[in-house]
Amino acid sequence: MATEKTFYLETFGCQMNAHDSEKVIGTLQQQGYRQVESEEEAGLILYNTCSIRDKAEQKVFHRLNDYKRLHKQGKRFGVLGCVAQQEGEKIFEKAPYVSMVSGSASYRRLPEMLDRLEAGESRITGLNDRQTEETFETEFTARQNLHRGYITIIEGCDKFCSYCVVPYTRGKERSRGSSSVLAEARRIADQGYTEIQLLGQNVNSYRDPEGKSSFAELLAAVGQIEGIRRVRFTTSHPRDFTRDIVEAMDAVPTLCDHVHLPVQSGSTQVLKRMAREYTREWYLERISWIKAARRSISLSTDIIVGFPGETEEDFIQTMDLLAEVQYDCVFGFKYSARPNTPALVMIDSIPEQEKAHRLQVLLDRQREIQRVNYSRQIGEKIEVMVEGMNPARGQIAGRSSQNKPVNFTTKLPIAPAPGSYLQVKITGAFPNSLVGEAI
Ligand code: 5AD
Numbered sequence: 252m253a254t255e256k257t258f259y260l261e262t263f264g265c266q267m268n269a270h271d272s273e274k275v276i277g278t279l280q281q282q283g284y285r286q287v288e289s290e291e292e293a294g295l296i297l298y299n300t301c302s303i304r305d306k307a308e309q310k311v312f313h314r315l316n317d318y319k320r321l322h323k324q325g326k327r328f329g330v331l332g333c334v335a336q337q338e339g340e341k342i343f344e345k346a347p348y349v350s351m352v353s354g355s356a357s358y359r360r361l362p363e364m365l366d367r368l369e370a371g372e373s374r375i376t377g378l379n380d381r382q383t384e385e386t387f388e389t390e391f392t393a394r395q396n397l398h399r400g401y402i403t404i405i406e407g408c409d410k411f412c413s414y415c416v417v418p419y420t421r422g423k424e425r426s427r428g429s430s431s432v433l434a435e436a437r438r439i440a441d442q443g444y445t446e447i448q449l450l451g452q453n454v455n456s457y458r459d460p461e462g463k464s465s466f467a468e469l470l471a472a473v474g475q476i477e478g479i480r481r482v483r484f485t486t487s488h489p490r491d492f493t494r495d496i497v498e499a500m501d502a503v504p505t506l507c508d509h510v511h512l513p514v515q516s517g518s519t520q521v522l523k524r525m526a527r528e529y530t531r532e533w534y535l536e537r538i539s540w541i542k543a544a545r546r547s548i549s550l551s552t553d554i555i556v557g558f559p560g561e562t563e564e565d566f567i568q569t570m571d572l573l574a575e576v577q578y579d580c581v582f583g584f585k586y587s588a589r590p591n592t593p594a595l596v597m598i599d600s601i602p603e604q605e606k607a608h609r610l611q612v613l614l615d616r617q618r619e620i621q622r623v624n625y626s627r628q629i630g631e632k633i634e635v636m637v638e639g640m641n642p643a644r645g646q647i648a649g650r651s652s653q654n655k656p657v658n659f660t661t662k663l664p665i666a667p668a669p670g671s672y673l674q675v676k677i678t679g680a681f682p683n684s685l686v687g688e689a690i
Pocket residue numbers: 303304414415416513515553554555584585586587588589
């Protein structure tokens with residue numbers, strides 16, 4: 252009797268990783284595997300890992316350790332993603348029951364790696380070096396969200412910010428041809444998707460290998476596909492944030508009213524040591540372009556506090572920048588030293604306690620900014636895409652074009668279906684969400 256091939260996959264980390272997992276799942280299904288909900292039920296246990304900050308990889312090793320007893324039952328383990336690429340064959344030493352280790356730049360070879368796994372091999376690696384030109388394009392993406400379709404347009408990173416592992420874990424920057432991107436966008440629009448999110452570590456560093464379109468042109472073209480109502484893109488790098496992106500947003504109404512533009516620090520001195528290749532003024536100029544757009548564009552950012560050598564004065568400049576930009580969302584992180592990165596040799600001079608303190612000060616201030624920003628929207632009528640129910644409150648949960656969570660009630664006898672669009676009148680606000688009533 253042939254035994255059924257089953258797998259369990261857990262994903263850590265960013266949106267890119269989440270979407271990679273959709274492609275990995277599709278590839279496994281194509282190879283005859285069925286996805287199951289727990290490690291216990293699975294023949295093959297996969298972790299798609301992240302290594303952006305130190306706790307991320309610790310989590311993976313803990314998880315591997317927690318489940319190693321299952322190896323005795325004949326289950327196989329595979330480590331995918333950024334920790335896999337970073338630690339490479341060392342994973343086999345740390346966790347000898349792991350049979351497969353593959354970074355994202357080698358996923359194209361997954362079918363072959365799976366064949367070898369099934370043939371009983373135990374130290375299978377997909378560890379392409381930074382020079383690989385391989386991209387992972389597949390028609391077998393197992394999309395987990397029925398309304399928002401993710402599309403990778405650029406993989407890897409060539410920016411080498413001094414704190415960041417990504418250039419080492421995801422390989423060099425390589426863009427996908429615009430015809431292939433547009434074909435995938437049209438295909439999923441035909442399947443009923445109304446929202447598309449274009450993905451890349453530096454999505455706006457996109458360079459069409461076919462030479463047909465700039466990033467802004469591609470964005471506009473995706474936004475003009477029939478059936479598409481919302482287009483998002485993440486993550487943008489200030490270095491490559493050009494004015495034509497804002498012009499495209501002005502011209503194409505389906506491009507969402509939101510830009511995520513990580514600043515990392517408000518101090519030009521710190522930015523320099525981070526190798527971000529822009530100054531505070533350069534960044535703020537891009538913000539002024541976005542603020543001058545015809546629609547009100549919501550801004551969000553990432554900030555690292557406690558980078559080596561960050562003085563109190565540097566930190567105050569970051570706080571001033573928050574006040575000046577008025578973001579609607581800030582992801583704040585304490586600096587953590589990462590393997591292979593240039594910042595590793597800088598003296599990590601800020602005590603952990605001080606990093607934690609700065610982060611708290613930053614997040615508290617930002618919460619106040621958001622409290623004011625969000626409450627300004629009371630009384631507005633906005634379009635919301637329904638995502639699901641919030642049964643505890645009897646509310647419907649959705650998201651605005653600006654990417655803000657909106658919880659609302661409706662007088663309709665039946666709850667609106669996920670994926671539908673409704674006009675909602677905003678009646679209340681919290682620092683992280685809006686409340687309203689469907690009209
Ligand atoms: N330490 C802390 N935060 C980091 N990030 C990236 N690398 C590090 C690091 N070594 C943050 C940056 C980035 C986000 C995804 O994670 O703010 O934009």
